[in-house]
Amino acid sequence: MSQQLLRDSPGPAADAPDPGRDEVRDPLSAAGRTAAPAAVGRGPAAPPAIARLARRARVLLKSPGLVLAVLVIAVVILWAVIPGAFTQWPPDTGVPSARLKPPSAEHWFGTDSLGRDLFSRVVHGSATSLAATAVAVAVGLVAGSLLGLLAGFLRGWVDDAIMRVMDVLLAIPSLLLSLALITVLGFGTVNIAIAVGIASVANFARIMRAESLRVGSAVYVEAARSSGVRWHGILLRHVLPNAAGPVLALSALEFGMAVLSISSLSFLGFGAPPPAAEWGSLVAGGRDYLVAAWWLVTLPGLVIAAVVLSTNRISHAFQDPERNRT
Amino acid sequence: MIRYVGRRLLQGAFVLWAAYTVSFLILYLLPGDAVSIMASGDEQNSVDPALVAKLRSEYGLDRPLHEQYVIALFKALQLDFGVSIKNGVAATQAVAEVLPETIKLAAAGFALAVLLGSALAIAASFSRNRWVRQLVASLPPLGIAVPTFWIGLLLLQFFSFRLRLFPALGNDGAQSLVLPALTLAIPTSAVIAQLLIRSLHQTLGEPYIEQIRAKGASDALIHFGHALRNAAIPTLTMLGILVGNLLAGAVVSETVFSRTGIGRLTVTAVNSRDIPVVQTLVVLAAAIFVITSLIVDLIYPLVDPRINTAARATA
Numbered sequence: 218m219s220q221q222l223l224r225d226s227p228g229p230a231a232d233a234p235d236p237g238r239d240e241v242r243d244p245l246s247a248a249g250r251t252a253a254p255a256a257v258g259r260g261p262a263a264p265p266a267i268a269r270l271a272r273r274a275r276v277l278l279k280s281p282g283l284v285l286a287v288l289v290i291a292v293v294i295l296w297a298v299i300p301g302a303f304t305q306w307p308p309d310t311g312v313p314s315a316r317l318k319p320p321s322a323e324h325w326f327g328t329d330s331l332g333r334d335l336f337s338r339v340v341h342g343s344a345t346s347l348a349a350t351a352v353a354v355a356v357g358l359v360a361g362s363l364l365g366l367l368a369g370f371l372r373g374w375v376d377d378a379i380m381r382v383m384d385v386l387l388a389i390p391s392l393l394l395s396l397a398l399i400t401v402l403g404f405g406t407v408n409i410a411i412a413v414g415i416a417s418v419a420n421f422a423r424i425m426r427a428e429s430l431r432v433g434s435a436v437y438v439e440a441a442r443s444s445g446v447r448w449h450g451i452l453l454r455h456v457l458p459n460a461a462g463p464v465l466a467l468s469a470l471e472f473g474m475a476v477l478s479i480s481s482l483s484f485l486g487f488g489a490p491p492p493a494a495e496w497g498s499l500v501a502g503g504r505d506y507l508v509a510a511w512w513l514v515t516l517p518g519l520v521i522a523a524v525v526l527s528t529n530r531i532s533h534a535f536q537d538p539e540r541n542r543t
Numbered sequence: 544m545i546r547y548v549g550r551r552l553l554q555g556a557f558v559l560w561a562a563y564t565v566s567f568l569i570l571y572l573l574p575g576d577a578v579s580i581m582a583s584g585d586e587q588n589s590v591d592p593a594l595v596a597k598l599r600s601e602y603g604l605d606r607p608l609h610e611q612y613v614i615a616l617f618k619a620l621q622l623d624f625g626v627s628i629k630n631g632v633a634a635t636q637a638v639a640e641v642l643p644e645t646i647k648l649a650a651a652g653f654a655l656a657v658l659l660g661s662a663l664a665i666a667a668s669f670s671r672n673r674w675v676r677q678l679v680a681s682l683p684p685l686g687i688a689v690p691t692f693w694i695g696l697l698l699l700q701f702f703s704f705r706l707r708l709f710p711a712l713g714n715d716g717a718q719s720l721v722l723p724a725l726t727l728a729i730p731t732s733a734v735i736a737q738l739l740i741r742s743l744h745q746t747l748g749e750p751y752i753e754q755i756r757a758k759g760a761s762d763a764l765i766h767f768g769h770a771l772r773n774a775a776i777p778t779l780t781m782l783g784i785l786v787g788n789l790l791a792g793a794v795v796s797e798t799v800f801s802r803t804g805i806g807r808l809t810v811t812a813v814n815s816r817d818i819p820v821v822q823t824l825v826v827l828a829a830a831i832f833v834i835t836s837l838i839v840d841l842i843y844p845l846v847d848p849r850i851n852t853a854a855r856a857t858a
Contacts, residue, residue, distance in 0.1 A: 385561040388783075388832040389825055392791035396813045400821050401570055477690055481795055484692045485810055500693060507700045514700065518693030526688035 276534075283534050286527035293524055297344040306334035308341035308494055317510045327512040329502065339517050342494035346479065349410040349495070353475040354468055356414025361421020362464065366456070368422065369429030370448070380426065383419040391416040395478060399487050406489045409482045416478070417471050424467050428460035462535065469532035473525040480521050496521050551840065555833035562829035563619055563822075567612060570818045624826070625819035629811075634819035638805060638827060644714055645804035648796065649789045651720055652727030656785075659728060660735025665766060667736075668743045680740060686733025691792050695726040695799035712801035719802070726796045727789055734785065735778055742774040749773075776847055783835040790828055 278284075296303055306324070311332030320327040326335035364383070368376040386394065391413075398412035432438055438455050446454070480497030482488060488495050491502075496517055503513025599605050606614075618625070624634040667679040702722055703711040710719045746752065747770055755765055793806035801807075805824060812820040843850045 381561065382565065385558055385565055385829070388558055388562060388787075388829045390787040390791035390828055392794060393809065393825060393828050396794070396809055397566060397569060397821050397825050400813050400816050400818060473688065477688075480690055481692055484690075485794070485798060487813070497690075497692075500690075500696065504696065507696065508704045511700060514693070514696045518690060518696070521693065522685075522689045525690075526685065529684060529688055 280534075282530055286530035289523055289527040290531065293343055293520075294347065296340045297347045300337075300340045300344065303340050304334065304337040306337035308333065308338045317506065319510070320512050320516070326516040327510065329510075329513055330506060335499070335513065335516060338494040338499055339496065339520055342496055342499060345406055345489065345493060346476065346496045349406050349413075349479050350472060350475045352407065352410035353414040353417065353479060354472050356411055357417035357421050357471060357475075358464070358468055360415070361418040361423075362425045362460075364418065365422040365425025365427075366429055366452070369426040369433060370452070370456075376426070379422065383422050386416075386419040391474075392478060392481065395482060396487075399482070404487045406479075406483070406493075406495065409479055409487055410475075413475050413478045413482070417475070420467060420471065421464070424463050425460060428463055429456050432456045432459045466532050466535035469528050469535055473528035473532070476521060476525050476528070548837075548841070551837050555837060558833050559826065559829055560616075563616065563826050564612075566822045566825045567615060570822055571608070571611065571615075619826075624823040627812075627820050628817045629815050629820075634817075634823040637820055638808065638823050641803050641805055641808050644802065645790075645793050645797070645806060648720065648723055648727065648793055648802065648804060649786075651724035652731065652789055652792070652796075653786070655724055655728035656731035656735055659732035661739060661771075663732065663736040664739035664743055665771075667740050668747065669762065669766065683733040683737040683740065686729055687737070689730070691726060691730055691795045692799055694729050695723070695796055698722045698726060699799065714802050714804075719800075723796045723800045723802055726799065727792045730792065731785060731788060734781070734788070738778045738781060739774060742777045743770060746770045746774040772846060776843070779839055779843070779846065782839045783832050786835045787828060787832050790831065 313332050315328050315332040318328040324334050364379050368379040394416040395412040402408040483495045483497035484501045488498050499517040500514055506513050622635050627634050627637045670676045702708045709722050713719050794809050797804045797806035809824050
């Protein structure tokens with residue numbers, strides 16, 4: 218469970234306090250604002266589009282890990298959209314004679330205690346898991362970005378108030394925060410998705426605030442402002458496009474973290490009730506058969522790990538060009 | 544220095560107050576107060592509305608919200624977070640009863656994580672073989688991506704059921720602590736290793752390391768005598784969040800291994816919508832974060848004498 222820490226990884230190398238400077242970052246407030254120093258000093262220099270595409274393609278070919286990660290995510294998304302194309306077994310009806318069969322050519326992931334094909338359940342469950350993850354990231358992205366923009370644009374006491382609350386949210390481990398929210402929202406997949414989303418708001422707010430502060434104080438924005446561009450023009454034309462990179466990198470990272478949080482929460486039993494399959498609840502379902510059927514826990518968990526590893530890799534790729542561009 | 548600590552304590556108190564207020568707003572503003580949850584507990588014998596009203600006034604739930612908040616805050620200052628809906632025990636007592644078990648687990652997990660994490664980082668930095676180095680460096684991202692509950696179940700499957708080395712569940716003795724602590728330690732150690740590898744790499748590129756090397760120091764002396772200490776500082780910064788993660792990990796680890804502790808308590812409290820206990824746990828988590836951050840600030844100068852916390856605070 219390292220969600221909170223991972224969230225700090227967009228740019229930890231740049232965040233790392235330099236022991237040469239006589240400065241200690243104050244963890245209480247710094248936890249909320251580490252992104253600021255990392256973001257400073259990035260110019261808006263953009264090479265021509267074609268050259269950029271060619272460079273992207275070269276970079277992609279040079280890193281087979283990234284290609285693999287994109288493939289994994291593509292396959293999982295296809296699972297969610299057209300599960301029927303990947304498995305002919307039904308997810309919810311089992312064959313009683315085929316109970317607890319180990320993985321084979323016929324049943325790739327084996328079968329569960331009711332004779333249901335586990336691979337089919339994982340494939341069909343990916344729609345629920347991915348939808349919940351998407352909801353969580355969307356909630357965090359929209360609410361967090363809005364709060365971050367407000368803080369960065371209005372400054373003053375609005376900034377102080379919003380960021381103080383965000384600091385408090387960051388002081389509480391995200392899983393615990395999600396659990397507290399579930400206490401009031403109630404159980405179910407949608408509710409855990411919203412809870413996980415709210416728990417990630419602070420991270421998005423932090424990045425968005427840092428970006429809008431950075432862009433807002435750039436010379437070209439000052440020029441635009443003095444030549445009469447209204448605040449919404451500056452927001453749409455300058456702040457949002459420039460903030461897109463870091464926010465996208467965080468979204469990819471948060472996507473993986475949300476997959477982990479949602480599967481953890483549904484493993485703990487707060488997700489959809491039994492017949493529905495979700496990756497976390499599939500792992501939970503295998504708990505009672507640890508001795509007899511190793512595959513019930515191992516294989517769905519492997520899928521979760523592969524997805525999270527892939528999104529982390531993709532997030533890393535989003536960050537890299539940003540970091541190298543000075 | 545005293546002024547600095549005082550200021551930090553004040554800041555910490557603010558975070559705690561804010562955590563209490565935020566959790567109060569979340570938990571009490573939304574529909575379904577404690578009494579209606581208690582009343583809806585069993586639907587077949589519906590609770591007498593008069594009794595519900597009486598209970599509501601007893602709990603003070605019929606008062607306006609700001610009054611409820613002020614009363615609750617004053618009680619919270621005396622460490623009274625209300626009574627557990629489930630069994631009528633004071634919420635703080637319910638938490639305090641199981642807290643030692645979780646502290647044991649978290650301490651063991653943290654020690655293991657520091658050991659594993661620094662071993663990995665040192666191995667990655669020491670090895671001259673490029674393949675070994677890349678293999679070791681690829682482990683931390685893996686450890687971060689893997690779900691904690693899955694690690695726990697795999698350990699359980701392999702070490703308890705297949706090899707029968709450790710008991711599968713319960714809280715008796717050091718034997719039963721090994722696997723849950725390892726479950727906690729693996730993701731945390733991955734985070735520590737990742738941070739350390741990065742900062743070790745950075746530190747080893749500093750001019751003073753080159754100078755030490757030019758003077759003839761061995762790799763071991765460079766690592767253990769000089770670089771490691773400086774490289775540890777960014778990791779130290781993260782300690783507050785790392786400890787928070789241990790707490791979150793305990794929720795999963797204690798559930799997988801059926802251990803008593805505040806993690807298990809959290810799950811049962813959420814399950815029975817036991818709001819006072821949930822709020823106590825949230826404030827406790829914030830308190831742990833505040834205290835850890837303060838401790839980190841105070842030990843910075845011990846690790847790196849150039850950092851003068853108090854001087855910076857007054858500057």
